[in-house]
Amino acid sequence: MNGPLTSPPSVNSTCPYCGVGCGVAVAPDGAGGAHVEGDKAHPANLGRLCSKGAALGETLGLGTRLLHPLMRAGDGPLARTDWDAALDRVASGLAAVIDRHGPGAVAFYLSGQLLTEDYYVANKLAKGFLGTAHVDTNSRLCMASSVAGHKRAFGSDTVPGCYEDLEAADLIVLVGSNAAFCHPVLFRRMEAARAKRGTRIVVIDPRGTETAAEADMVLPLAHGTDAILFSGLLVHLADAGRLDAAFLDRHTQGFPEALAAARALAPNATATARGCGLDAADVAAFFRLFAATEKAVTCYSQGVNQSAQGTDKVGAILNCHLATGRIGREGMGPFSLTGQPNAMGGREVGGLANQLAAHMGFSPAEVDLVRRFWSAPRMAEREGLKAVDMFAAIGRGEIRALWVMGTNPAVSLPRAGAVRAALEGLDLFVLSENVAANDTSACRPHVVLPAAAWGEKDGTVTNSERRISRQRAFLPLPGEVRHGWWPLAEVARRLGFGDAFAWTSPAAIFREHAALSGFENGGTRDFDISGLATLSDAAYDALKPVQWPVPADTAAGTARMFADGGFFTGDRRARFVVPAPVAPPQGAEGLPLLLNTGRLRDQWHTMTRTGLSPRLSSHEPAPFVAVHPDDAARLGLAHGGLARVTSAEGETVLEVRADPRQPAGTAFAPIHWSFANASHGPIGQVVQARTDPFSGQPDSKATPVSLAPVPAPFEGVLLARSELAPPEGVWWARAALAGGFAWRLSGTVGPEAWASWFRGMGGGDIIEMTDAAGGAYRAAAFDAAGRLAAALFVAPAGTRPNADALKGLLGADPVSPEDRRVLLAGRRAGHGAASGPLVCACFGVSKGEIEAAIGSGCADVEAVGRALKAGTNCGSCVPEIRALLSRASLEAPAPRPKADVAA
Template identity: 45%
Template sequence: MSTIQSSCAYCGVGCGVSVSSTQADWDHTDVSSLTLVGDNQHPANHGHLCAKGERLLDSLVQPNVLRYPVLRSGKPINWDEASSLIADKFAQTIAQHGPNSVALYLSGQLLTEDYYVANKFAKGYLKTANVDTNSRLCMSSAVSAMQRAFGEDVVPGCYDDIEQAEVIVLIGANTAWTHPVLFQRMLAAKRANNTKIVVVDPVATATAKQADMHIAITPGADLALFHGLLGYLAHNNHVDKDYIAAHTEGFDETVVHAKQLSEDINQLAKQVGVSATTLNQFYQLFIQHKHVLTASCQGVNQSVIGTDTTNAIINCHLALGYVGKTGSGFFSLTGQPNAMGGREVGGLATQLACHMGFADGERELLANFWCVDSVADKKGLAAVDMFDAVADGRIKAIWIMGTNPVVSLPNSSKVAKALADCPFVVVSEITPDSDTAKLADVLLPAQGWSEKCGTVTNSERTITRQRGFIAAKGQSKADWWAISQVAQKMGFAGFDFANSASVFREFAALSAKVKQAFPHKVFDLSGLQHLSDSEYDHLAPTQWPIATAEQIGQRGGRQFTRGVFATPTGKAQFIRPALAKTNEASSPHVQVIVNSGRSRDQWHTMTRTGHIASLRASIPEPVIRLHPNMLATFSVSDGDLVTLESDVHTAASPVALARVVTDPDLLPHMVFMSMHWSKQFSLGMGVNQFLDNRVDPVSLQPGFKFQTAVIKPIHLALQGVVFGHHDPAAQGLCWQVAQTLTSGICHHIGFRSAQDGFAFQASAHSLLWSANVNGQRVHVQCNMEKGIAIAIKILSSARVDLALEPMNAFIGQSVDKSFIKKLHQQINAGNSPLICACTGVTDAQIADEMNAQFDQQSFHDGKQHVQFDKALDAMQSSLGCGRQCGSCHSEVTQCAQQHWQQALTYIDAEYSTEEDVA
């Protein structure tokens, strides 16, 4: 068996993976012959993976894969025709409307080599900086804050700080779900070193439930919290005055503002939304401990004050003198596997390659290196502005690579219309099924994760080789290759790259030139510019900066350790935040605050994970999580369907459709809906279609968080599930969600008219009957061909809970009396929710095991000696749930506690009865 080391395709942790094959010839490897585990030699994960990472191989078998270039008409063409068409259209558009009439929209899923060639093509040869990336949607506020404070987009710390910290503060980061491997390291540090974990989040998330302290702030109050902390530190004379004087600027102006905020701790606590006691306890952690590590994610970044909030956090560490020190400082948790690699090569419209800006000297250096007369002379349009420009006709040709903006951007309905009306749209994708791919004039087959070769950079600045292990199928090509073909068709020199290694060498050589010209910059790949193809192929995970080849393989490094920063003066900058409000009430209706984010087991717009049965099982439909106290306010019940729409709703405004799930962990007047859903999977589409496109004024990152909306109930006459054959265009369907099962696909459906529901798929060869199932009237329809079941429809006036996999097993069976009896038994059996995606353990299995453990406990004088922790450990040892990637640990614990408490209540009731009788 042979093994290839590569990197995970998901988040910015950058986990290493080991892929092994039983076949000797990798070029003809069959997926069924492969096994995948975490790479125990990789510094990011030491062999651990999350549930999504463990199922990477499942993501390779896509329902529909793009294998050749195709036109919007559906006509397939070859690569020569496709690249000529793109070159001609881009050249004609620029000739008629100028360079800024074209744009590229990229992705943190691309490799660094793809990103580099795309930026060279656009900013160097097309002369436009209209090149942005979906990293704008998740990381740009942290980037802008680090640029303002440190002078450069540099994360000072490393993952090893997790084990060195005395206190870890997570702000707006549900790390247990979004970065499970790192969170397991945090929990291990808590057990081994007594590290305190503090979570700042309005919601009692899975992460907060495992923390030592949860600061449940008012949404949007994290800026006041940390700016107040700076004032608190100053009031208590707990700032490093020598460090501030020697290594920083702007402290005096900033701290005056902060002191004003923190003068009245009771008033500040009220503004933040916590008690004064809690606020003091939190602030004292920074006084009582030297090694405090703060890490933020989308809860901070995806806000119109995200940059200021991040700077407020950084300000506190600068005041303490703890930047670049062991176990302390600010750390940005990155969303995508190569968000940092994309920023290194200038992937954002607001920067040039190697962390350069648009100053004359920087542009001149880049033009000379790329052998062009000039490069783009000013910042381009960031993501939201870019698609606004597509909508109003300023951008007339756009190339989208590896991302799905029709779903992921705010006001996504406007984005869809803009692309539908755009004169020329190119999309590079692995599947034709995404919402964006369906709007392409030219659809190009990109290589998928398992096929492509290059590098990615993770959150701690570690470069990892992405090694393909499956031969590219059909005509799928690397993105850098596709861009190079178009560039050469347009007559541009400098794009005759032989392979990804040659691209990387050029990029590293550019970084050496930049470092030589601007020695204050931290980013440096000089030591990698002379790698041979073989050395590139065997490159070990290496953390930058890399000044010499001897540093290859280095890890665990920190930056700014000596207090010298990448600013013109060498000093870090304190930034005074604006303390702007984040919401604008504008509706007479009862509003809710919308918080969008990720589900535990899914990724982005689900084009990679939505078809994996084990990852879809936990949340099969779009749901809106709502505090139970708010049900009466909106006249809805748990399980009802509702619309989520803008508080300035008009008849033409888009709405999101989802099912209500009560969640006591939310604040009243707050709802949560995951960002994953799209038209590809659901008739109700997704949450982003009604969110407006307000942005942070500094980072230009959209403010997905803390927008207001109105909930309205929808009455369904009939709803249920159809297995087997399905007509997705059936009349009357107002609710439709496709769900992949291990043995096929089912569809969750709903009708406003009962007549439509009964007419759906009815034929001469169908049986329709009704029955009472656990007090609920259920209608069953079975369609047949030659006596074999080809479709089974279950409908009721209320939601029907079914075990989907056993129900789907009836498809293909002979329909007789025995069939109908077994079908009814299965419908009566109901369903048990999935709790652990790694092991497939359900609520019912946990209940059975906890009850078994409970029965083994002893009683004395009518009182039980509760040993819940022991029982929980025994249950997890038996079932394995919550013990693999750990992302479901809090859900497993909560589920176990509920069943344990039920058993306790039952026993208490028994003893009470006996005492009463006595």
């Protein structure tokens, strides 16, 4: 008799989403799944997870995975092949391109999803052995301006502080950061500081965000004017006597010039307010608050970085902290909040085209140092092309071979339509990917290599506070999947470089990476983890989270830097930066609105992982464009209708949200949808390719666009167990459901055409209801076992049916006769009304449930949390709960006068 089944032991790893770098404790179930919760011992999150991290268990599985190498012969389709044939094709293709066009015709495009070890091998192969510096990463789209700003001011890409500073600060300034949605675990730490020590939170952002709704002060400045605001703050700090003269004298250079430039740009609060489109009293109040509060942390994110003036914005923020010596000390300093989980790890090994490994650049001395350490035969000696310029060069035919690893540039890059066209013209296009299909894999790659996914990966990542953590495997590699570094090393071996790529484990790669960081360093470079260069395999496996630098003579990591100067410039002094004259973005002829793009709470990048979770798909089921109600009325746009969004780069069609929080003259659209899950594809095909002159980061926050209504007299909802293709010409967006999928539908296809399409799906038993006069059609199809196979509800525009109550039927057993009788009414027998979209993804609490709790007496967020648990984990739903409470309060009937009651 067999003994009891035992599950594999629990594994501590790190979350694969944002740069917070949360620790997770994973309990595999032995069947390919796992229970995931926060690691209470990890210093980044202390057990908390956001909605995405809490739903990681729902994203595991092999249903969408690429499990075998694929290769294309000529113009034919991709077909399964073996690893040897695929790697031979890659090696011979790279060699042929280099022979014909030189190493500059080869490029690599990498991802902040890669582990540091994978990144290191790719950079070593490309920059040291193939001789090309055209190696860039999707981190260019999120962090490059912060990197450039750090290097201009500090001489190095160094984040000075740590997360504990958020809890020790008395003032936290969030600039261009919707932290409540994008970094909710850190925002909870900020809220805890406010509850414990009265910390004030100021939000500086053109858009009314969920973070702004929770702030003590909000400055809704005009797009692109951040440098004006912080220049005005620098002037105020000087005039208010709040400068740190000793720090300025000992540790900085260029302050008089920076202050003079700031006075010319923003001489006082009134002039600053005028330049930023703000109220002068609000600006003066912010200036006084910052000046009077020594323990101040300024956190900035994509609203600063993703700008044509992003590096100057960063410089203006750093100027204020350097001028007051508020850097590297507890509870104070500038803090860049990173978007990608391993953006910093990638930068550590030279993942950007303007960097070499170990935070080195392309000076002759640094090139020589890396060449000697690697014994590199063909060392790249000058910077490569940054992401936007790289894909433009591909489009011009100057780059002939490209290896893309772990990213989806056909969705995420600006001018996405041009990117897709460029990819299809390559002589050699290699894609390392873990999903079987996405927009980039549709661009006719020659070789597709199956890569490890989260749960299978084994290596390290570095978070926003310089903390290196292990990402450990708890699932076996499925099919013929390999770790990301392995095919790179195998290609190197085929090209004759095997001795330099002879690692047998990620631990060996990490040791080499750590040794390079200390090679001829002597304290001259910020990144030094040579204290970890002799880790045994067992010590690497057991590595605890540690903040760099960890030099050879240091036993532990380093929490804060620069409190006593020691910057990494030639004279060890920080440099003040003079921002260029500010030219706020404006609309163009026929393109009067400025389009801002960004993330949503429950989705991540192009949804290849989060899109698998029914919970995460329930909050925002479709791509949208938000505009101010006045703009919507002026343009003839209806809330819930469709709008064509047009720019100089392209167009798309999105659902309209009339949102009073959206500044007039602007629009906002999320970045996550693609042609894989929406009829009109990614917003990236509209976004401009304008970039920051220092960082090369594209300006994704202010693309001139026009909006126009798209006729859509019908709208509907489709539920199905399997993927279906809606009729041609229908606008649709697809989301995951338990047991299947849900489509949001709009367009000109009326009831009769929908009936014909639904009946034509074939097979099974169909029930239907048609109201031709009312413009409605409802139908359901059942498989041979009597289970719900599909349900369709179509109605006139503005009356979209709610089928939420039926979603549970897709994964259920045969539908009962009682449910069949009420199914076309959108109901289930014995169940209450549909509960609406999910508000709390962590605990699966819907809008309807929260409204019912409020109606039964829950009068505040805490009461809702006690009743439903909503808002008690990551807290990113708290602003929405507050809004529902506020709406209920406004809609409550006024109390009757006492006289009437008595009567």
